Amino acid sequence: QRAAPTVLAAASMQEAMNDAADAWARAGHARPVLASAASSALARQIEAGAPADLFVSADAEWMDALQRRNLLAPGSRAIVARGRLVVVAPPGTASLNGKRGASLARVLGAGPLAMADPASVPAGRYGQQALTRMGAWDAVAPRVVRAENVRAALALVERGAAPYGIVYATDARASTRVRVVGAFPPNSHAPIVYPLARLARSRNPSAESFRRYLLSSTGQAILARRGFLTR
Amino acid sequence: MSDLAGIVRLTLLVGGTATLACLPVAFLLAWVLARWRFPGKVVLDAIVHLPLVVPPVVTGWVLLLAFAPAGPVGGVLERWFGVSVLFRWTGATIAAAVMALPLMVRAMRLSIEAVDRRLEQAARTLGASRWRAYATVTLPLALPGVFAGAVLGFARSIGEFGATITFVSNVPGETQTLPLAIYAALQQPGGEQQVWRLAAISVSLSLVALVVSEALVRRAGRGTHVL
Amino acid sequence: MSDLAGIVRLTLLVGGTATLACLPVAFLLAWVLARWRFPGKVVLDAIVHLPLVVPPVVTGWVLLLAFAPAGPVGGVLERWFGVSVLFRWTGATIAAAVMALPLMVRAMRLSIEAVDRRLEQAARTLGASRWRAYATVTLPLALPGVFAGAVLGFARSIGEFGATITFVSNVPGETQTLPLAIYAALQQPGGEQQVWRLAAISVSLSLVALVVSEALVRRAGRGTHVL
Amino acid sequence: MSFDVDLTLRDGRVSARFDVPGGVTILFAPSGAGKTSVLDAIAGLLTPERGHVRVDGRTLFDSAARVNLPPERRRAGYVFQDARLFPHRRVRANLLYGARDDSGLAEVADLLGIRHLLARWPRTLSGGEAKRVAIGRALLSRPDFLLLDEPLASLDAARRDDAMRAIASVRDATGLPTLLVTHDRAEAERLGDRIVELAGCDDGAPGEI
Amino acid sequence: MSFDVDLTLRDGRVSARFDVPGGVTILFAPSGAGKTSVLDAIAGLLTPERGHVRVDGRTLFDSAARVNLPPERRRAGYVFQDARLFPHRRVRANLLYGARDDSGLAEVADLLGIRHLLARWPRTLSGGEAKRVAIGRALLSRPDFLLLDEPLASLDAARRDDAMRAIASVRDATGLPTLLVTHDRAEAERLGDRIVELAGCDDGAPGEI
Numbered sequence A: 001q002r003a004a005p006t007v008l009a010a011a012s013m014q015e016a017m018n019d020a021a022d023a024w025a026r027a028g029h030a031r032p033v034l035a036s037a038a039s040s041a042l043a044r045q046i047e048a049g050a051p052a053d054l055f056v057s058a059d060a061e062w063m064d065a066l067q068r069r070n071l072l073a074p075g076s077r078a079i080v081a082r083g084r085l086v087v088v089a090p091p092g093t094a095s096l097n098g099k100r101g102a103s104l105a106r107v108l109g110a111g112p113l114a115m116a117d118p119a120s121v122p123a124g125r126y127g128q129q130a131l132t133r134m135g136a137w138d139a140v141a142p143r144v145v146r147a148e149n150v151r152a153a154l155a156l157v158e159r160g161a162a163p164y165g166i167v168y169a170t171d172a173r174a175s176t177r178v179r180v181v182g183a184f185p186p187n188s189h190a191p192i193v194y195p196l197a198r199l200a201r202s203r204n205p206s207a208e209s210f211r212r213y214l215l216s217s218t219g220q221a222i223l224a225r226r227g228f229l230t231r
Numbered sequence B, C: 001m002s003d004l005a006g007i008v009r010l011t012l013l014v015g016g017t018a019t020l021a022c023l024p025v026a027f028l029l030a031w032v033l034a035r036w037r038f039p040g041k042v043v044l045d046a047i048v049h050l051p052l053v054v055p056p057v058v059t060g061w062v063l064l065l066a067f068a069p070a071g072p073v074g075g076v077l078e079r080w081f082g083v084s085v086l087f088r089w090t091g092a093t094i095a096a097a098v099m100a101l102p103l104m105v106r107a108m109r110l111s112i113e114a115v116d117r118r119l120e121q122a123a124r125t126l127g128a129s130r131w132r133a134y135a136t137v138t139l140p141l142a143l144p145g146v147f148a149g150a151v152l153g154f155a156r157s158i159g160e161f162g163a164t165i166t167f168v169s170n171v172p173g174e175t176q177t178l179p180l181a182i183y184a185a186l187q188q189p190g191g192e193q194q195v196w197r198l199a200a201i202s203v204s205l206s207l208v209a210l211v212v213s214e215a216l217v218r219r220a221g222r223g224t225h226v227l
Numbered sequence D, E: 001m002s003f004d005v006d007l008t009l010r011d012g013r014v015s016a017r018f019d020v021p022g023g024v025t026i027l028f029a030p031s032g033a034g035k036t037s038v039l040d041a042i043a044g045l046l047t048p049e050r051g052h053v054r055v056d057g058r059t060l061f062d063s064a065a066r067v068n069l070p071p072e073r074r075r076a077g078y079v080f081q082d083a084r085l086f087p088h089r090r091v092r093a094n095l096l097y098g099a100r101d102d103s104g105l106a107e108v109a110d111l112l113g114i115r116h117l118l119a120r121w122p123r124t125l126s127g128g129e130a131k132r133v134a135i136g137r138a139l140l141s142r143p144d145f146l147l148l149d150e151p152l153a154s155l156d157a158a159r160r161d162d163a164m165r166a167i168a169s170v171r172d173a174t175g176l177p178t179l180l181v182t183h184d185r186a187e188a189e190r191l192g193d194r195i196v197e198l199a200g201c202d203d204g205a206p207g208e209i
């Protein structure tokens, strides 16, 4: 049995990666060591030379930054999962279907709108792009409250602190306290992707095997069970 | 990110208000914990320490549960006064105050415990009530601890991040204090420069607080240190 | 998330090691800051306070820069000893220790400042060197502050989150202490129950630490409090 | 009678019973007999196991009647064996701590020879200077009676006389009943209107009158 | 000569000059004259502005020669005006703090009548008991000379004699030169081999011999 690879996974991918690692271990391999944190924190650890093998990011921009610095193994970057962006609200809230522009802004801007910080968190960035595309951002922007991450934005809606929130479908799925009242069209924002890559520094041969496993149909099925859209 | 001056002003507002609001509460708690004997004292002690032990994110979450419109405190505030602290600087101040409290209480308590009770007794025989003895003897002699507590509390306040962002989010101009701005900058590729700049301001602010408090302690301690 | 008992064991290991490792350093710093006069004292004071003021995330990042294989400390560790603290419990301990240090120093310093210098003088005339007077008079009389500092430090250690996750990530079984486990649970839809359970354990641990330290202070303070 | 005291203290190791008229009563006993403990109990700083304390007919403590006035309502002018000056107040502020106003300040300061010390911090006083300030502080608090625990120790002969004259003049002007502790039998006989002896219990045996 | 002292202290407000042979020298002066300051300077706790201190020919301090031994190398047996017992050590441990072993403990404890207090905490001692423990602690530290700042204040007559006998017996056995501060001229004449008077400076004027 070969030494286990160290996998850095964005916090939002943690559960899905756990499942995958378990399955991989059941198949007779050494179980990968999973390290999770915000994508930015992990990317900075890689920049600093942390001894790791794989990186699963929730943020394509950070993956780009690493690639520009030649920290990724050439040809190893791939998209491991995709996501969807939705609007959630407390159960009983009317659906937003068909609303755009001023009417959408009127509804979302009625109270605080919870979303991840557009300045720093990808989910927030996607949300801002979508609202801009739909002509509602300028009107809504003053009412936006920027949470540290998507889960925190969801919690604000769950607790009644904000009537609407913008989160990933994966997050909305498991919550009983909110209902999805609308989904943004995939083309209203940059593609929501979770890039995967092997690090240039990695010397562990099993890292590549696990990378391939994640991209294989078995691996993809595991991610799909956690609500991620697959390739 | 809003402008630098605005962030600094907000940070000082939040940190200053939190520290000032905490001072009397912390001193009372410190006195009770230092000088009184009663059952359940350990429980009170533990509750005061909670925000220190529990990760800030959880503290922020508990605050959110309490102050949300559906929560016990938030409901009352909203129904009776029509105000909400969510997403407001007042909420950021509450988070900062809660996180700073245990540090302030500890420092003050240590100083109160070090005050010689025989001096309080002397004050009593000179006609001072328990309260006057406390105000004119215990408190002034415990001043080094009060100042130390205030600095610790202020430093913690202007460094508070986890509870604040969980409780009141990052709202530029309302809740975006220095740590929140730093965090946002850290999240972005290439945000290092901004991080260093903001961190330098943070450090300078608390250095000033430190120097001022040392000077105050020295002033207050002119007469002390020997019976 | 690894098993509960493992998380608790790791948390205690990290918190305990960090506290023990900090104690002598903190006491020395406290003594120097309390009793010595030298230029640049304020600077030392400020540096000790830094981890309190700067948001934990930044502290974690600075630690990362220092301890990474390319960093000044990490490079030496790797080249000379072939070890790395990244993703290891040792790294989590370093983060916890750095965050706990200012609290420990402050508490101890307050207690040292409260020790009557005339007792140290008495020890000197009885033949004790400066060091022996320090070890046999100053230190034991400052014990309440040492214990208070140790509890504060331990509490802070087992509650430390931001610096740890930034520095060494959340690695179950290695760096996933209670706060990181709580954070992970908070990230999961429907993880509230797990959050409450973990938070309850956090709180109990520090309650125990608190009670033990109060008992120690009382024991140590049997003789004290009047000249 | 002025001091009507019957007390058991310190788990029965110290007890005292006396009933004496006004004037200066000397409490005389060897070291460790319980003199300070008795004064503490009269001042309300130590709660006796049982007994009573009446001064000028006013009941300050009575275990049977469950009376136990707090120290500040007993109006004792207590000069402690150690000076116990407030270290954070200058001499002047120490002297005036229990006073209603500073009308008596100059007179008392002159009597005790501490006028030149008014602006000093207690830390900078010599042993005898601190003692004199403590005496002045008690006198200026307008007490109903005086408790003096070796007020003359560490005073030189001249100061001793001054301090005694100050105490005597207060006594004569106000007729304050006074309990004074001393080790010096000659001094006791010179100063006191009467002497109460607390039997020695230096080795821990209970003391009696 | 045994004590060869010439000092200026406290910004010139206190000065002292004397050169006396062994035995007990009484330092006699009114309150505030500077007696404690002089003892502090001899013990090394206060650095004089200028002058010298020689004891038995050994130079402890000399501003001209830039000699300034730290307190622990001066080997003074200093009994402070206040007792300064270590509050965190029981009486026994206080007594033995400066001792090499506990060989002299029983004898000294008996002489001072503190044998029954050995297991006590300082906090629970009466004023006179604390003073006696402080005397014992200094005697047991095997000093080269003794500095006694009103060692007999707050001791009753019997204890006073015991304490003096203890000091005298140490002096006779070891011939330790001793400086003893007292306010009581009668006592001074009874105990001392000679008397050095520090001129009064109670009102802040400089004191001279």
Ligand SMILES: Nc1ncnc2c1ncn2[C@@H]1O[C@H](COP(=O)(O)OP(=O)(O)OP(=O)(O)O)[C@@H](O)[C@H]1O
Pocket (backbone or CB within 6 Å): D010, D014, D029, D030, D031, D032, D033, D034, D035, D036, D037, D038, D081, D202, D204, E123, E124, E125, E126, E127, E128, E129, E154
């Ligand atoms: N806090 C205490 N706990 C236990 N015993 C105490 C305490 N304080 C005093 N004592 C003891 O009680 C007795 C009486 O003490 P007290 O101070 O009243 O004596 P005193 O007559 O004033 O003696 P002195 O003349 O030496 O001051 C002594 O044996 C003393 O050791």
Ligand SMILES: Nc1ncnc2c1ncn2[C@@H]1O[C@H](COP(=O)(O)OP(=O)(O)OP(=O)(O)O)[C@@H](O)[C@H]1O
Pocket (backbone or CB within 6 Å): D123, D124, D125, D126, D127, D128, D129, D154, E010, E014, E029, E030, E031, E032, E033, E034, E035, E036, E037, E038, E081, E202, E204
């Ligand atoms: N720390 C200090 N700063 C300034 N002045 C001081 C300080 N300590 C003492 N003094 C002053 O120096 C003078 C001498 O003090 P010292 O304590 O030596 O007197 P003393 O002769 O021992 O008096 P006593 O018999 O009352 O104890 C006094 O006037 C005193 O007020």
Ligand code: MOO
Pocket (backbone or CB within 6 Å): A010, A011, A012, A013, A037, A038, A039, A040, A058, A059, A121, A122, A149, A150
């Ligand atoms: O690390 Mo995240 O999944 O961008 O919150």
Ligand SMILES: [Mg+2]
Pocket (backbone or CB within 6 Å): D035, D036, D037, D081, D149, E126, E127, E128
């Ligand atoms: Mg007494």
Ligand SMILES: [Mg+2]
Pocket (backbone or CB within 6 Å): D126, D127, D128, E035, E036, E037, E081, E149
């Ligand atoms: Mg003196």
